[in-house]
Amino acid sequence: MIPFDYTTADNVESAVRAGTVASTRYVAGGTTLIDLMKLGVERPTHVVDLNPLVRRDASLGAVADLPNGGLRLGGLAHMSDVAWDARVRERYPMVSQSLLLAASGQVRNMATIAGNILQRTRCPYFRDTGTACNKREPGTGCSAIHGINRGHAVLGTSEHCIATYPSDLAVALTALDAVVQVRGSSGPRAIPFAEFHVLPGAHPERETVLRPGDVITSIDIPPVTFARRSLYLKVRDRASFAFALASAAVALDVQSNTIRGARVALGGVGTKPWRSHEAERALIGRPANAATFHAAADAALASARPQSQNGFKIELAKRTLVRALTEVSA
Template identity: 55%
Template structure:
C-alpha cells in the first residue's frame, strides 16, 4: 500500500501554491477518473489537494451572450442550466450522453477536460505505453485498436481522447482559463489539447500546479441550432466510436455558418475545419455534406481494426448536418 497524504484547500491561490511546491502532488475534484487510476496503479501522487470547496462552481452569462462555466461546476448542473439548453444545445446533449447520472453529479467540468485516455494498454500498468511511460512504445498500434484514433495520430500514440463535451466546446471556440505559479492564463481550446507527436505523455500545455478555473464559451448565434450525435456500441453509457458536434445556419438554401467538431476519432477533440471551409457558401444538401466529410477524413491513418471508423465518421457527419438542415429524415438521437 502506498501512503497518500490529503489536504483540503479553502482558496484558489493556496491550492495552486500547495500543488506547485510539490511535484508529487495533484488536485482532487470529482475524482471520477483520478480515483480509478490510483486504484489501477497508473497514477502515483503522494499528496492530494482537495479543491471541491473552492468558489469555482458558477455558471453565468457574459454581457455579449456567451457563457462562463466554473471549473468545478458539475456536468449535471451545466446540462440542466436553462440558458445553456437554449443557446448551446450541443453542450447539454454532449454532457447527457457522456456519462451516467451518478457520474454527471460528481464529475467537474475542468476534470472532464483533463480526463485520461481509456486505452486499455494505458490502464493495465503492464503493457508498454508511451503516454504512461515515455519511450516504452505503443502497444495499441499492433494490438487491439478497434476504438483508437484515425486522426491526429503519431507513431508514438493512437489513443482517442475520451471527452464528449470537449468536442462541443471545440466547435464553439471555447477558451480555458487557468491560475498557476506564474499567474492567470487563457488558452484557445484548440491549443489546450496537444497532439501526441513525439511526446504523447504531455497532453496539455499547463505546468505542474496550474489549475483550470473557468471555461469561457463566446456568444455563438449559430449554436442555437446545434446537436451532438454520438455513435457507440450500445445505447447505455459508452465511449464514442464516432461523434459529431455540429451547428448550422442556412439562408435561402445556402450555408451561412457552420461549426463541426469530431469525437471518438482523434487524439484530441477534433475541429473539422475542412468541413467548415468546404461548406460555407455552398448549398445545404447531402452531396455537399458527404463531400465535405470525405475531404476532412482524407488524411485518416487507420489500422486493420479501426479502418471502419472512416466510413462511420463520414456517415455521422452527413447525418448530423442533414438533421440540422432538414435535408434528411434522420433523428439526432
C-alpha cells in the same frame, strides 16, 4: 493504491502553491483520478481537494452570463448542473447534449467540467500497468499499434501513440472556440480551446499545455448566435454508458438554403478533440444538401490513417457527420 496525503484547498492561490509541489494531483469529482490511482496508473503522493473552493467562491461551481452574450462554465461546476442549465440548453444545445450522452447520471452528478476535459484516454494498455505504453511510461513503446486497436484514433496519431481522446464535452467546446481560464503560479491565463490539448507526437505523456500548479477556474463559451441550431451526435457500441466510436458536434447557419456559417468537430476518432476547418470550408457558401454534406465529411476525414482494426471508423465518422448535418439543417 500507494499511500498519499490528502489536503483541502482554502483558496485558489493556496491550491496553486500546493499544486506546484512534485507528485501532486488535484481532485474534483474523482471519477477519473481515483480510478487511475486504484489501477496504479496515477501515483501521486499528494492529493489536493479543490471542492472546498466552491464554498468560498460560488462562481467556480456555477454557470454565469458573460457580458458579450456568452456563458462562463465554472471549472468545478458539475456536468449534470451544466447539462440542465436553461441557458446552456437554449444557446448551445450541443454542449448540453454532449454532457447528457456521457457517462451515467451518478457520474455526471460527481464529475466536473474541468475534470472532464482533463480525463485520460480509455486505451486498455494505458490502464494496464503490465503492458508497454509510451503515454504512461515514456519510451516503453506502444502496445496498441500492433495490438487491440479497434477503439483507437484515426486522426492525429503518431508512431508513438494512437490513443483516442475520450471527452464528449470537449468536442462541442472546440467547435465553439471556447476559452479555458487558468490560474497558475504566474497569474491568470486564457487558453484558446484549440491550443489546450496537444497532439501525441513523440511525447504522448504530454496531453495539454497546462503547467504544474495550474487550476482551471472556468471555461468561457463565446456568443455563437447560430449555435442555437446545433447538435451533438454520438455513435457507440451500446446505447448508454459507453464512449464514442464516432461523434460529431455541428452548428449551421443556413439562410435561403445557403450555408452562411458552420462549426464542425469530431470525437471518438482523434487523439485530441478534433475541429474540422476543412469540413467547415466545404460547407460555407454551399447549398444545404446531401451532396454538400458528403463533401464536408470527405474533407473532414481526408487525412485519416487507419490501424489494423479501426478502419471502419473512417466511414462511421463520415456517416455520423452527414447525419448530424442533415438533422441540424432540417
